[in-house]
Amino acid sequence: MSNVYEERATMIAAGELQWFVPFGREHCKKHPNAINLQLRQLQPASELWSSDGAAGLVGSLQEVTLQEREREWWQLSKGVGGATHEAEFEEELYVAGNVVIWSRGSKNQASYVYKAFTVDSPVQQALWCNFTLPQKKKDEKEIVEQTVCIVQNTCVNVHSVTGKDFISPLPFQVSTLWPTKFGLLFERKNPASDAPMSPPREPLPTVFSMLHPLDEIAPVVCRSSGLFEAPRVQYVSDSTLRIIFSSCEPSIIMTYDTVQHSHTVWALRRVTTEERSMVLKYSDQPVVQNLMAPGFLSSHLRTVPKLESLASPYHSCSLHGQTRVTSSPGLHSRVHSPSISGMAALSRAHSPSTAAPSFSSAQRFNMSCHSPRTHSLLSSPTSVLNDSGVAPEAEPLVPELCIEQLWMETPEKSSQASKVFITSDLCENKFLCFLVESSQQLRCVKFIESNDPSQLIFVAAATIPARDAAPLESIDAMLVLEPSGCLVLYTGVSRVSKVFVSGLLAPSLGMTGTMSHPGTPVEGISTPAKATGRHMSCLDEVALPSPVCELRGSTKHHESSWPWLDDCTFQQVAPYVHALRDPVHNRVTLELSNGMMQRIAIPEIATSELVKKCLQAVRFILPKETAMKVLTKWYNIYNAPGGPSSHTEWNLFVTCIMTLMGYSTERLSWTRNLDFEVPLSPVIAPKKARTSEMGSDEDWEYQLASDYHWQVESRRLGGALHLEPLLGAPPHTGEPSAPPRLDAAAPLFNHTPAVFFVLHLVYEDLKLDELMRKGAHQLVVLLQQLARDLQLEEYIDLYWRDYPSFIKTFKETCAIDPAQKDQMNKPSFVLEEPPSIFGWLSRCLRGDEVSPFPYLPGICERTKLLVLSFALYVIGDENSVTTDVSKYLSRAGFKSSVVCVCPGFTLKDLESVPFGVALPIRDAIYQCREQPCSDWPEDVCLLIGRQDLTKQAHRVTLTMGSGLSLEAPAAAEVDEEEDGMGDIEGDVTALIWSQDLRVQEVRRLLQSSRPVRVNVPHLPEVSDHEYIEEKENKLLQLCQRTMALPVGRGLFTLFSYLPVPTEPLPVPKLNLTGRAPPRNTMVDLNSGNIDVPPNMTSWPSFHNGVAAGLKIAPASRIDSAWIAYNKPKSAELANEYAGFLMALGLNGHLTKLATLNIHDYLTKGHEMTSIGLLLGVSAAKLSTMDMSITRLLSIHIPALLPPTSTELDVPHNVQVAAVVGIGLVYQGTGHRHNAEVLLAEIGRPPGPEMEYCTDRESYSLAAGLALGMVCLGHGSNLIGMTDLNVPEQLYQYMVGGHRRAHAGANREKHKSPSYQIKAVSDTLTLSSPLSGNLLQYKLILNQYTLARCLIMWDEILPDVEWINSNVPQVSRAFSPRSLSSLSVPFLFSISQAHVYIIAGACMAVGFRFAGSANSDAFDCLYKFARNFMQCLTPSSATVMGHYNVQTCLSMVLLSIAMVMAGSGDLRVLQLCRFLHRRTSGEMNYGFHMAHHMALGLLFLGGGRYTLSTSNSAIAALLCALYPHFPAHSTDNRYHLQALRHLAVLAAEPRLLIPVDVDTCKPCYALLDVTYKETPWYEETTVELMAPTMLPELHLLKQVKVKGPRYWGLTIDTSRGTQHLQSILSCDGVLYVKQRAGQLPYKDDPRGWKSLLAPSVNNHNPEVRTFKAVQGLRGGDVCETFTLWQVKLVLELCDSRVLQERRSDPHDRGLLLSSEFLAIMKCSADRALDSWLCGETPPPDTHTPRRPGGEHGLLFLKRCTSFPQLLLRFSQLGVPVRALLRLAPLLLEAGDPVGGCPVF
Helix, strand or coil: CHHHHCCCCCEEECEEEEEECCHHHHHHCCCCCCHHHHHHHHCCHHHCCCCCCCCHHHHHHHHCCCCCCCCEEEEEEECCCCCCCCCCCEEEEEEECCEEEEEEECCCCCCEEEEEEECCCCCCEEEEEEEEECCCCCCCCCEEEEEEEEECCCEEEEEECCCCEEEEECCCCEEEEEECCCCEEEEECCHHHCCCCCCCCCCCCCEEEECCCCCCCEECEEEECCCCCCCEEEECCCCCEEEEEEECCCCEEEEEECCCCEEEEEEEEECCHHHHHHHHCHHHCCCCCCCHHHHHHHHHHHCCHHHHHHCCCCCCCCECCECCCCCCCCCCCCCCCCCCCCCCCCCCCCCCCCCCCCCCCCCCCCCCCCCCCCCCCCCCCCCCCCCCCCCCCCCCCCCCEEEEEEEECCCCCCCCCCEEEEEECCCCCEEEEEEECCCCEEEEEEEEECCCCCCEEEEEEEEEECCEEEEEHHHCEEEEECCCCCEEEEECCEEEEEEECCCCCCCCCCCCCCCCCCCCCCCCEECCCCCCCCCCCCCCCCCCCCCCCCCCCCCCCCHHHCHHHCCCCCCCCCCCEEEEEEEECCEEEEEECCCCEEEEECCCCCCCHHHHHHHHHHHHHCCHHHHHHHHHHHHHHHCCCCCCCHHHHHHHHHHHHHHHHCCCHHHCHHHHCCCCCCCCCCCCCCCCCCCCCCCCHHHHHHHHCCHHHHHHHHHHHHHHHCCCCCCCCCCCCCCCCCCCECCCCCCCCCCHHHHHHHHHHHHHHHCCCHHHHHHHHHHHHHHHHHHHHCCCHHHHHHHHHHCCCHHHHCCCCCECCHHHHHHCCCCCCCCCCCCCHHHHHHHHHHCCCCCCEEECCCCCHHHHHHHHHHHHHHHCCCCCCCCCHHHCEEECCCCCCCCCCCCCCCHHHHHCCCHHHHHHHHHHHHHHHHCCCCCCCHHHHHHCCCHHHHHHCCCCCCCCCCCCCCCCCHHHHHHHHHHCCCCCCCHHHHHHCCCCCHHHHHHHHHCCCCCEECCCCCCCCCCHHHHHHHHHHHHHHHHHHHHHHHHHHHHHCCCCECCCCCCCCCCCCCCCCEEECCCCEEECCCCCCCCCCCCCCHHHHHHHHHHHHHCECCCCCCCHHHHHHCCCCCHHHHHHHHHHHHHHHHCCCHHHCCHHHHHHHHHCCCHHHHHHHHHHHHHHCCCCCCHHHHHHHHCCCHHHCCCCCCCCCCCHHHHHHHHHHHHHHCCCCCCHHHHHHHHHHHCCCCCHHHCCCCCHHHHHHHHHHHHHHHCCCCCCCCCCCHHHCHHHHHHHHHHCCCCCCCCHHHCCCCCCCCCCCCCCEEECCCCCCCCEEECCHHHHHHHHHHHHHHHCHHHCCCCHHHHHHCCCHHHHCCCHHHHHCCCCCCHHHHHHHHHHHHHHHHHHHHHHCCCCCCHHHHHHHHHHHHHHHHCCCHHHHHHHCHHHHHHHHHHHHHHHHHHCCCCCCHHHHHHHHHHHHCCCCCCCHHHHHHHHHHHHHHCHHHHCEEECCCHHHHHHHHHHCCCCCCCCCCCCCCCCHHHHHHHHHHEEECEEEEEECCCCEECCEEEEEEECCCCCCCCEEEEEEECEECCCHHHEEEEEEECCCECCEEEECCCCCHHHHHHHHCCCEEEECECCCCCCCCCCCCCHHHHHCCCCCCCCHHHHHHHHHHHHCCCCCCCCHHHHHHHHHHHHHCCHHHHHHHHCCCCCCCCCCHHHHHHHHHHHHHHHHHHHCCCCCCCHHHCCECCCCCEHHHHHHCCCCHHHHHHHHHHHCCCHHHHHHHHHHHCCCCCCCCCCCCC
16 A cells, blocks of 8 residues: 555646736726826816926826826735625735726625826836834734825825825935835935045945834834844945845845845844944944954855854855955945945935935935045944035934844855745745746745744745746645746645646647637636636546646647647647736736736635644644645645535545545445545545446445445434334345454554544534534544544543444444554543543533643634633633633643633624533623623623623714714704704703603794794874884894893803814804784884994894804814804904804814914904903913913903003903903912902002093902902912912902002002992902902892802801891891881881892802702702792882892892703793793893893703812802893993803713613613712712713712613722713713613613513523423434533532522522523423433433443343442442432333433
């Protein structure tokens, strides 16, 4: 049999033949090409970046002609990513002239154009390159950006897959660009042609790098080191080096020295800090003069072959005793080879339009002079000398990449390699191959990776005769075109076989024309996307024509050997393969001699997953030489022309592997019956002549007498015909023959035990995959034969337990000579006891000690993952996946190390795991699902089924444009355009207020874009003219309300809109017209019948612009251009734009406005614009002390200007806004200078000539508010301001007295006498946040009360008693109702003081409990609001004054709105709606503003925002809700109206919105919110239904999702509120996961429908276990996998961990309920009882064997007494607890007892 294993010439057939045409060529035929250049005239000049310099567009048009044939070029590569994500994905990059086509295609999808580019000049080169984006954090994974680079003459266009475009100018001419792992490498073009200079200059660098298109090009350095030399780092400047290859993995480049004629391999890596400093500091080091020592040393090292790889690339290149000197006078003598000279300092300035040597001031890359001292190569790389010898100051370029020599070719002269690639063989050895066409050789250098990833070790070199070659990556091979013209397949340097290509003639024929032969020609033309495979007919190699001609010029042929060619007429030479190109995966293109191209595919080594896994195992365990022979033989057999189909692949593998082990497969019945479609290759079995095609009677008789027929077919046929089964053995004809022997000369004979063991491990791994159950059955047939022949009884017993039918089926054995058996290599890792994965897992569940389970790395990964998972989840060893892996796994091989890899299961993987094995893991997943951690990684969250935790990390918002939007329904689009509130209504508001239409009612109350209804009855005595005046007067009253609406609408629509960057912001109209019923006639104020105040709409328009701008969400992507784009062209809309600017500052977007635009707006002198801009930029820079904003504000405040500055005519309101702006910018900083100035400004009148100015109150108020904000929260701890005596000065302002001298610039400006300032009084907080203010004498008590309460912040209580306690004793005895009945005049003042004190105290309660929705505070304030409404009766209003009652009512209403901010409380809405309807009497503009501000606060941000009680928030609220409201729309006397919008600064998002992670829709979820313990209450847990408004985060301890509907989730705020803050900042989206069998609260509010919902499915482990138990009762058990799963389930139920959890009444995380366990155990018992009672055929083969070989059933039947039975039970390993159940059946006399299966 030795001849069977000899190496024979073989041939395989190529498949998927197709004619190849580049897809880009076909697409370019439809491309307009040069016509596009004419269209470029229509483009802006900025987009026509000409790469031709002065030639420009006109020159380009003149040079291009449509008839000119353009140069084309293309390349194919393996696709990465893409839309299809296919393994066979291909990409094509096609270049023709100025056009680049990037196309994609695959087998299953036609090619299509992915991107197309047209550039201005001819494309020099196009390539793919990946750039790495740097990350801020070291732990973050680097982002790789895929790009295509297009090289032109003077620039490189970089286009990324994500749509980014870059243009990088080239400072020099580039010959070639090379993609690397880090970016691009640039190779200078013709560096030796630089113009010579006197003195001679140093050579410039020749290789540069660019790590990102936005980075600057930097030179590449080289590190050289010899045995006795210190390492040197210098720039790469050798002009004789040419880069011919680059690779990303590994990161290497290959160069060719044109002088030495040798190839060198370099490692490419990043420059270290040490190397960078070595390069940059050489300018300070002395120049080395001695050149002989290094040259002598290097030449000596070259003569030592063993030290060749350690030689420096800069050593002397003296060959044969001669020193080479370059002919160019401008270059160094090449003492060091290759010469890496010191580079002159390179300036960063360059000219992109030239590549010739220039003499610019920068002199970058193009001018570098020698030092006159020496020509040494060790001179400074940063020294630059000009003509006068003076070195100019220039900044050197810092290198980024470094190359280091790894290997150099032997000093044999050879021409430059035309092709270089990296390939690997079937045993994973890697080779660097380069093709030398001149010598027709393919030189392959083997390399291995060292411990340092950047260092490779080149160990051996080999030479293969070849004219061309191409790597085939996916099959670990390469296709070689031999000099004879044959196509040969190699794996590494090992020859595999010749490759047959249909349609190509044999070289021996030498045809001169096209011939016709039985081979089917390739039809049609297709692209790489259309691959058509075909199988070749079976051909002997002798008769097969060779794919190519041996000699191109050969015309001789032997026509006598081809008689069927006599009648053929030949007109042209038959094509032959000229070259190979474009290898992708296992496909390659053949370039034929006739110019055609043919695409072929080399077949894979295997298609069956089972065969692939077995081949991997064999390759892993065998020596590499033996493994290479085995794999090569298998490849030739499987892929021979006319080979087997896919379903016979396993049969072919079995025959192949057994033959290589020495078996004679013809002598084994089960291998003889294997049916092959085609005969085997001669390597395995020679062909036999077939005697007859018709068959004979003897064939039928032989089949009937075969073991196979008796064991299998007779049972099936007899069962179908209801016949009695055969009882005897099959009849045998003839004497039994001797068992066949194994051939000891077989290649795998000595390795049979090792191969058997690794195949057994593969079998155990297949048992863990339900989808590979058939494969496990096929493999165990082979394993049981090997186990019988190797006499491994324990293994045979294991296989028979798994497949009981094998006991009677397989009886044949093959004899192995004992002497030869001893010669077999039996490695130590081959265990006597067979490894059983189910047994190991069973012991793990029982708590027994387990030994490490063997596994094959990279092959049996499922075994490894499940073993480590059981160790982690069942045993509870937390270190099982890190440090203690070796305790549970042992690597099957000659190395004992185990790679530590964490289990990486997915839910999809668990579906294919047997249910008994997966059940403990699912139980662990169930536990983790109940109590997850918020910081678990994404893959863990997906495994446990908590996609809500995974998606929470993405922070999806609920704004417009996302899947969770607040956009209005389609029917409300028209209203959205009209009233500006259409973005509020959505899914979230529908969940918050689902029972009524309160949101629509608020929209109706706040809309100002429609005419109002003017309903005035027309009395008979009223004339038409008077009637018109009455209607216009009524309209004027209604317009007072309409003009006040925008302030409330801005709060209502706060942060609810994401603007479109290409569209202006929609601003709703402020409609001041009316419609009079019944004819709906128009009523206007412009008729002139009544007097209308001038500029009545100025401030309302301002508020309207603010309301429109406040809609913009902070997450919007807007820029300065968009802000300027919204500037109106009409001057009438300037006030709205001013408010828009202020709103942008309040939401933080005004910081994006360019400084130039800010100054441009301020220089226009528009008062409203200045106010809005100053307040906006101040709010955007809150508490930052920004100096640029400070200077901007100081210009508008005379007190902050220098004494000698010119007085500017700044409007009074602008000064007020600037003063408040100072307070905002310096809020809480305690800035002394600003505090001193503001303190003085409180009592300063506007000027000597305006001592009694009526508007000075607003300025003083602004100064007081600003002073309070600067000193916010500092109280009496004003560090550095004790000499200012702030409290005393404020007290003086309150009670009056002599004025204090002014400080600073205003000392000489104001010398007026003292004033009794009793109408203006400010107080500063001494121990708490805020200042209070009194602006009018009748409000002194109100403001004093408010200020005192704010100072005593912690003493504010939400009850009526505390509010009444603020009333003085003199007024406490009277109530507003009792005062209304008194007519004593002196009691009027007492009643007014009483109501103002009450209102001030109510407002203090509102500040204290703002945004809390505190029920006690609400009830208290609501009671006082009702009392004040009752005081609006004429009798009460007469005593207290209607204006006073209305003011107090407005203050209380605002207080209630602050407490219930964002809640949308219905009772408060009713109050607001009642006051909205009141338009007559004392209801002026200010009261309407207060009422609608309360309405806006009540629905703040559409219910998604509420108010904060921080110091900054209270300060903003006090400025906005200051209790003195304007009397009309132009009133700013006491309080600047623009400050009303500062309430936005107190808003914060606290609405928590549950979102179903599966549907991405908001939903209801039950929450447990736990409050921290405070002095006022203990730790409390309340149950809320989300969406809900959370309290302030510093009051929270924990937020937990609870209830049976959704999986639990806990957010613990005791360790910090950052996680919860991030959730709330992203619109409060909290993703939740709905439990199986539950319905949402919206569909099932009470949970009744959920009781009827199905809670189980076919994939449920309980259902699968029930099916398995029921299947046991069938009796016909062919395999015992189901028994094992039931056993694992029962052992899990009895495990200690599960029992502890079941005993815990609080543990709800039980995957298996107690009811299920009881029913399942009962079903299993019934099945076992039916076996024991004989109702079903007992599975005797499942019982263990006795040591003597007797089966358990026979062993038990002989028991006559209970002690004997107990003794035999112990020998069988049956649990004693089963004895009481089995004893009555086993000891019953006369009963043929069945066996008790022990599993």
